[in-house]
Amino acid sequence: MEPEQMKEYIKDFSLDNCPLGNQGYTRVLLQLFGYAGHGKSSFINSCKYVMDDAEYAEYAKVADSIKGPETLMRNSYLLANNVTLVDNRGAAKMDKMEIGEIYLQLGNFLPLDSPVVWQTNFSDMMNKVLASEKQECATDFIVPIFVYSAKAGMLDAEIGEIISCAKKITGLEPTVVVTHGLSIPAAELNKIKDKFRDMGAGSVYPLENYTQEDNMKTRGKHKVILRCLYKSLKNVEFRMKDKLDPIQERIERKGFLITYAHERGVKEARDRGILEERERAIQEARQKAIQEARAKQEKAKKSKCPIS
Template identity: 60%
Template sequence: MDTDNMKEFIMNFSLDNCARGNQGYSRVLLQLFGYAGHGKSSFINSCKYIMDDSEYREYAKVADSREAPETMMRNSYKLTENVTLVDNRGGGKMNKMETGEIYLQLGNFLPLDESVTWQTGFDDMMKKISASERQGCAADFIVPVFVYCPKAGISPTEEKEMISSARTITGVDPTVVLTHELYVPIHQLTKIRDTFRKMGARNIYPVENYTHGDNLKTRGKHTAILQCLYESLKDVEFKMKEELNPSEERIKRKEFLMTFAHKRALENQKQEIKEMQLKEQLEREKEQEKEQEKEQEKAKRRWYYLWLH
């Protein structure tokens, strides 16, 4: 399909026109998630640039480097009347705390356009889930979009967990956007695409984002980004053929997050016990060393006493 037809489909997309109607959903949220500094903000700017068909503008502030990410909030950007892009705060170390926060954002349990602080544990995560009940966001149809920079390499364990969890949380196959396409060797890009396929991802799109320094419109860049948006919405159209209930879907997401938080709390508890046992073992070994040193000192004194007499 050419760029004009894809753009027209995106502009005119409405949940009302799906096979069973909107089923209680009011809009589509394309939820961008993943590591900090991998190009989520740049992708949003590129999408807006293409869809608005105006001069390039930095709607989402772009980080100077992966070490200094700009997005500390969960920012939303209206793409069309029925589709909104969400620039979620990305993780750095992707430990259990950060991963849990990413899942809270992805599951729509944190308010839009507010700052995101990493939760500190099980209780904190439960409080955030409970607080989300006051938000009127059950009617959002969530599409997970994992944005990844191939230049960073890949650690399959972490990515596989996020891809699998995103599918479980939303009930939709995640779209994978590989940024900085032109700066990654073909063989490396192919290898990373194959790795994501093995993780279960099927919708994988290498793109080169527009920037302030490079905003010359090209058919190649337009096609790659529009295809990503087009296919993501086609997935929504396909999913909406099923009988869905927004409230029930939200309950399932809540159950997943509660289970995740509980497992994480147990893992932390086991880790704390291991660390305590290790600390006790080291203390015992130090005591044993001290006792051995005392015995050796006593033995030296005995030999010295016998030599004198």
């Protein structure tokens, strides 16, 4: 399909035109998630540039290589009448706490256009799920888009879990955008693409984002960005062939997150108990060694012999 045709499809997209109508959904959220500094904000700027037919503008603040990531919120950007891009806060370490926070954002349990404060424990995560009852976002159709920089090299093991859980949370295979995908050798890029597919990701789109310094429009850049957006909405249309219930989906997401928080909390407590037990064993061994050394010294004094 030609770029202009894809653009028109995106602009005119409506959930009302899906096979069974909107089924209670009011808009599509294209949710970008992943590591901090991998190009989520740049991708949003590129999407807006391609769709708006205007001069390049930095809608989403791009990370500074010295200061670090700029996005500390869940920022939303209207892409078309029924389609919104969401720039979620990215993770730095991808530890269990940050992964839990990614799931909260991806499941739409944190408010849009508000700061995202990393949780400190899994009870905090559960409280955030319960607090989300005040939000009116059950009618959002969520599309997961994982953004990964090819410059980071091969994928960490945690990404496989995230891709799998993103599918469970949203009901869709995550689309993957590989930024800086054309600046590495083809063989290396193919390994990254194959790895993502092995993990259960859907379509993988290697691309180069437009930037403030490099915003000369090219047909190649336009086409791959439009194809990513077009195919993402086509996936929504395909999924909407099934009978869906947005309220029930949110209940199931909540169940997933509460289970995740509980299981991680239990594991954390178990790990803490193992560490405490290990520390006690070390302390007991240390005390025993001290006692044995003292006993040896006392024995040496009594026998008036040097300590061996």
